[in-house]
Amino acid sequence: MNNVIVCNQLTKVYKDKTALDSIDLNLGENKLIGLIGRNGAGKTTFLKTCAGYLKPTSGSINILGGNPFDNLDVLSNVTFIDEEIQYDESLSLNDILTLGKAFYQNWDSVYADKLIRYFNLDGKKKYRKLSRGMKTQFNIIMGLSCRAPLTLMDEPTLGLDVAVRKEFYNILIKDYMENPRTLIISSHLMSELENLLEEMVLIHDGRIVFHKSIEDLQGYGLILNGKKEIIHPFIANKKVLKTETFGSSLIAGIENNLTKDDLNYLNENNVDISKASIEDVYIWLTNNRKAGGFDDFK
Template identity: 35%
Template structure:
């Protein structure tokens, strides 16, 4: 399912959580949605999933307005970190309800996932640990196999082993049953290899939307004698810098071609790539105008 977002704004009283966002998300990809706490990620996802009516703008799913659209709702699954179930609910009842609501529900796969995450479906929600609640949310999200699957920090509370199992299951099932998946996370480096495209939000706005591989090659660190680094960085966008004695290190935003690197190395400079997490930290710690 493709997604078109046009001038989307979400307000809570005087607080603007999503500020005139525009996005085009092609179907059949895994998207990573990154942002600091309070950046507007959950509000954006809630509007995409029709959990919240936009204050302005529109969300179109496969060309149809998403809000209060039952055709879109049946084909969309939104799993939040809070697990939208009552503590008194039994897990088996929640699974039965999901099977009735989702035409694409795969019960054998759900049973397999319960076994993978060692969850007893006879338990009530109140009997689950924090990690088990997160894992059960993953079961509901993956087994639904909806054309649009949204997982909003669904890993919270899961230990390293459970998260690894989650990533493996998500990728394996996506390859066998392609669909559009949006995954919101703070564990950037741990899960970045899953993403085909990355969206970065900051203070209600989308500041980056690009292919993952392009982002990996977007920035570079330059270290060396102060004057040589200063000369190399002149006219470029500096995301961060450190100075110790006569040595300066800068993080630059933008591609540096091999010829420039070769000349820089001849001048005593050293170059290193920056990961998506480092790029994210630099971009979201800048003043808003500078991060655009």
């Protein structure tokens, strides 16, 4: 499998802020990938660097075999969609679609027209006269219709209600299955995306925390709930992601690497074992306070 994105010690610094910190990451072709992380984690900077909008401070990034910065050969095969994308607001939607056809070699005019009609947008309308939600819908249309080998979407459903978001996900997965390419979606709505994605990348404080398949993540963490005197000594040699006390009980989030003997011990001592959600794991791994909840905070 060829890699669409190859990062070696990729670093981006803004004055005194390190947005990307020595990232090493390879992402393969024809994958539907989620990029997650808290606000300010570096998600948008990473996507903009992949799209050639930003030049790395140090390290290297290779996109589709070339350096993306100021490289039209690469950028004609990459599209980046976010809330802040700017079009000439004097242009109509049809005018912008025509420009898309001129720039992207895989542009699908028939598909773009179908999406315009499906979302009930008026192609003759000026872009500046669209509501926020309509602009979001039109940005999605641009992102999907270009059929770029690398499609980057930064929070593509911001401003859309749940019904329209669901429509977008259905359209996205159907189009991806029919026209495979590498799609990277940054979003905080993990519960909505989890069943669509094949892989997920977690970035925190500018560093990659993990890059795993959805299958691996769904079995990554466990939640233990039982008496403190039972769980405390048990987790002493485990990778603990989260602990929280409730009276005489302790809830612990741990990495799922339990042995048969571990399971027997926990069952014999009436410890409840449940699987942690991907959202739980994400919160635990990006929380600088590993122990305690609000009630434990002093």
